[in-house]
Amino acid sequence: MPMSAKFSARRYFLTPGQIESSSIARLISSLSSIAMEGDCLLCAAASPASPVCPPCTDSLPVLGDACPICAMPTWNAQVCGQCRSKAPDFDRTVAAWPYDYPIDRLIHSLKFRHHLELARWFAEALVAKLSLPNPTIVAMPLHHSRLAERGFNQALEIARLIATRAGGKLLPFAVERHHKTRLQSELPLADRGGNVRGAFRSRQSFAGETIVVVDDVMTSGATLNELARTLKQAGAKQVVNIVAARTLPYRETSRGHRQYEPENP
Ligand SMILES: [Zn+2]
Ligand SMILES: [Zn+2]
Known part of the structure; x- marks a missing residue:
């Protein structure tokens, strides 16, 4: 499976409730923070301090x-x-x-x-x-x-x-x-x-x-x-x-x- 396919949907999509309650500014802000934030290369969870998040690092062979x-x-x-x-x-x-x-x-x-x-x-x-x-x-x-x-x-x-x-x-x-x-x-x-x-x-x-x-x-x-x-x-x-x-x-x-x-x- 390509790494990109193993991403966390939780972080990439806003729920309908979130979209309804979001102003355009907050939506833009959250999208830009997603783009700028460091993501784990293996599971795509937020990992600003390292390209591989600690749980993925701990589970390596x-x-x-x-x-x-x-x-x-x-x-x-x-x-x-x-x-x-x-x-x-x-x-x-x-x-x-x-x-x-x-x-x-x-x-x-x-x-x-x-x-x-x-x-x-x-x-x-x-x-x-x-x-x-x-x-x-x-x-x-x-x-x-x-x-x-x-x-x-x-x-x-x-x-x-x-x-x-x-x-x-x-x-x-x-x-x-x-x-x-x-x-x-x-x-x-x-x-x-x-x-x-x-x-x-x-x-x-x-x-x-x-x-x-x-x-x-x-x-x-x-x-x-x-x-x-x-x-x-x-x-x-x-x-x-x-x-x-x-x-x-x-x-x-x-x-x-x-x-x-x-x-x-
Ligand atoms: Zn990870
Ligand atoms: Zn040897």
Whole structure:
């Protein structure tokens, strides 16, 4: 269901009684306040302080125990089998939510419908999960042609606000994406590592530093891994990913619901 279809009729229509008792001035005033008021992007209730209202925020899907390296669900937050058999180039991943409804809609609204107010909302959630004081932050870079298409880099917008809130240092030009890669979502998982190989170039040394990499979604982790590899080649000691949403494996239940499957120990 499109988000716009999930609106609250209560707020958008006046009852006949209200219209009868309203002067034209009051009617205009209430209509203009509706237009100017901040509405929750999910339920359309009044939410002047945040693009997602507190009840919708509280009902978002939760990411449970997960591998500390790649954020894939595991029992008791153990390191997953994949990270144990071949450790990735990044050292830790912090994810706020599973990439599922309605987080997928919110990320789409930020990227493609220019709801830039969501960058602040994502940043606030991520700062709460980031335990590093004064972090040095790099946002997942976009190739300049994709930046020209979209007009902004959503990861950089989130990273900028995380840096402000966490008292960190943002390095917006430290790494560039010099290969235009195919969209990872168009490729099978097995081909994603090769697609991004050599995609980034570091413009500075990160000798001995811990770098926090900000991205909106982590799917296979191949792009984040390639960025971590580039940062480590430039001297970074540790790379910590912080992502709004993590794509998870799931199975369909007999009732047609999706259920996440933590990896068995
Ligand atoms: Zn809401
Ligand atoms: Zn893992």
